[in-house]
Amino acid sequence: MSEALDAGFRHYAGRRARYLDAMDPVQCQRQLLQGLIRHARASRFGQEHDFARIGTVRDFQQRVPLRDYESFWRQYWQAAFPRIRNQTWPDPIPWFALSSGTSSGRSKYLPLSRAMLRAQRRAALDTLVWHQQACPWARPLAGRSFLLGGSTDLQSLAPGVKAGDLSGIAAETMPWWSRPWVYPPKRLALLADWDEKLRVLAKDSLRYDIRQLSGTPSWLLLLLEAVSALRGTLPPYPRLELLLHGGVPFAPYRPLFAPYLRDTRAELREVYAASEAFIASADDTPEAGLRLHLEHGAFYEFVPVRELGEERPQRHWLEDCVLDEDYALILSTAAGLWSYRIGDTVRILSRRPPRIAVVGRLQDYLSVFGEHLHPEELRAAIARAATEDGHPIVEWMVGARLDPAAPGRGRHLFLVESTIADASPTQRQAREEAMAHAIDRELQARNADYQEHRGLQLLAPRVLLLPPGSFARWLRRAGRLGGQNKIPRTVADPQRFAEILETIGEAAQTSER
Incomplete structure (x- = not known):
């Protein structure tokens, strides 16, 4: 069959x-x-x-x-x-x-x-068509397709009208004939507590032949980490053929996924599913x-x-x-x-x-001080800082901090979550200063407006290194953990950024200088 x-x-x-x-x-x-x-x-x-x-x-x-x-x-x-x-x-x-x-x-x-729902299903099928053409050896129907999304427990707004995460809507409205190829089952997809859901899915999914995996990169990493802890040195899903990712640029995540995909034939493919x-x-x-x-x-x-x-x-x-x-x-x-x-x-x-x-x-364009920074320039600066630091960056966010003593002046503050935690405040401070210098050099080299404003309205940027898991804890407090929720890269409103910084955590607040 x-x-x-x-x-x-x-x-x-x-x-x-x-x-x-x-x-x-x-x-x-x-x-x-x-x-x-x-x-x-x-x-x-x-x-x-x-x-x-x-x-x-x-x-x-x-x-x-x-x-x-x-x-x-x-x-x-x-x-x-x-x-x-x-x-x-x-x-x-x-x-x-x-x-x-x-x-x-x-x-x-x-x-x-x-x-529109029918159209989205047809687009998803075309995605699989292009994968099959690129990889003739692939057998997508031989196993399960694992969609790591939000809870399928939709809000009932009125009789016949519901609201919720797009992945939850897709799961609830899935045609009956497609269910044998899809994971997780409804009883697990309904779990609302993200931490519990991750633990349960990591263990339960090992009973199935997972051929496809899709979701937001940051949440997929947490899943693969949890499965890997159960599998030891074996690949989390040895027969994985396709990993679909989207929502955020994937380049910073690529080295973080490599250990989990080793010894598999998994192809990485991006989708733009809004x-x-x-x-x-x-x-x-x-x-x-x-x-x-x-x-x-x-x-x-x-x-x-x-x-x-x-x-x-x-x-x-x-x-x-x-x-x-x-x-x-x-x-x-x-x-x-x-x-x-x-x-x-x-x-x-x-x-x-x-x-x-x-x-x-x-909203990822940043120009609080007339610097007109492009999202690609910000990503390149973060990539440069990660390269010089020698450790991948898991998540990051940048916002403006105004100088209360000098109206119209201020700086960019980069909140950066790395893969390692420093052994001492001195080590963390040295890394933060080195990364800030790398970011500053890269932005000046790439953007003439930034270079022109540096030293005038725009002071030198600062980096605040956050302990691993900080952004996930922030999303948990905001009730946005899991599913398709993403970290905003740029927060141009200084007041909004200050509110976010305050809720990131006490450790992050006290380490800012």
């Missing part, structure tokens, strides 16, 4: 891959947008924006302005919530994916329609970027980051986007999001097939 299923999937994967490779990306996206507009024409949003008279992408861009979550919430969803129907999408909305909006911590209720849509997946090498899912419920627009503050910024799509430029990603979806600023920045790497690199979050 297993061999027949494998053979059947390989045949399907070959046909599907050939179809995707032959697809005209521009025509596919044009037809998808036209279909979304037709379906939503009679909705309140469709009538207010005259969908009946939209014939081209340019018509759509002229009639539908860019919006963020707060605009949709106030104008269309709040009054009817949680029973939202015929507002921005004609069909009833049975689920809301909770998204914390990494640096604000405030929950967003993002609508998830049945059509709460709003399953946007892209790796189909080639990491350097090639992520391939956009073109026919799975999302129409993509691209606005140059430098024009976001303008009244009428340029709006590009796959027909006229430019390679190697940083764009704010804009989505229109089969869940009633229209020209929605998702908050991420991407770079177009190729146009056929269309592949992107996720540059970062818009």
Whole structure:
């Protein structure tokens, strides 16, 4: 039975891959947008924006302005919530994916329609298709696919309307026929206490043939560490073929995963699966970027980051986007999001097939003192500090600290969690100073604005080394431990950053100089 299923999937994967490779990306996206507009024409949003008279992408861009979550919430969803129907999408909305909006911590209720859920499943299947084509030896249906997500215990907002973590929604709505290939079972997926869930899953999963593993890198590491403690010198999952990761840049995590994947054939593949849509997946090498899912419920627009503050910024799509430029990603979806600023920045790497690199979050740009630091520059500076320190960095965050004695002056404070704890305060201080110097040198070399402001408004950066596990303890206090929760890399608001620093822990506070 297993061999027949494998053979059947390989045949399907070959046909599907050939179809995707032959697809005209521009025509596919044009037809998808036209279909979304037709379906939503009679909705309140469709009538207010005259969908009946939209014939081209340019018509759509002229009639539908860019919006963020707060605009949709106030104008269309709040009054009817949680029973939202015929507002921005004609069909009833049975689920809301909770998204914390990494640096604000405030929950967003993002609508998830049945059509969008089906589209996300098809995108996940295409991800597996590309993996099968890249690794003909793979047998994904011979074992279990382990999704390390949040609790599937969804909130009931009204009869037939639920909200929760996207992975929880996916687990609860999984088709019955797919359950023999998916782990964990519902009784374990329902566990809400993250620490207990991790212990139980680590032990119980050893009873199964785990072939795929997916989740956020920081939480996957904790799982692999727990399983490794039970397995000793053996690989946690010896038959693992595919590890899917997403949500954060993976490069800093790669050396941390290597010991757990040794003696396996596991391929590492990145996915870009947001709460709003399953946007892209790796189909080639990491350097090639992520391939956009073109026919799975999302129409993509691209606005140059430098024009976001303008009244009428340029709006590009796959027909006229430019390679190697940083764009704010804009989505229109089969869940009633229209020209929605998702908050991420991407770079177009190729146009056929269309592949992107996720540059970062818009809030990850740091310019409290006019320094205009790019997320890639911050990541490069952290990587330089880790290299010179000789120890991988598990997590990090940067924020601004204003000088109360000198208005307008201040510095960047980097909160850094390393893989080791120092034996003495003297050792920690020496490491912090060396890492701060490395970060300062790298940022000055990469960014002229930063170099110009250093010594004027901007004082030398400082590093605060946190004990291992500090960020996890912070997330636990905030009730955000596990699942898809991520550490915000940049917190531009000094007051918000001070609040976060205060809750990181007493040890971290007292060690700051």
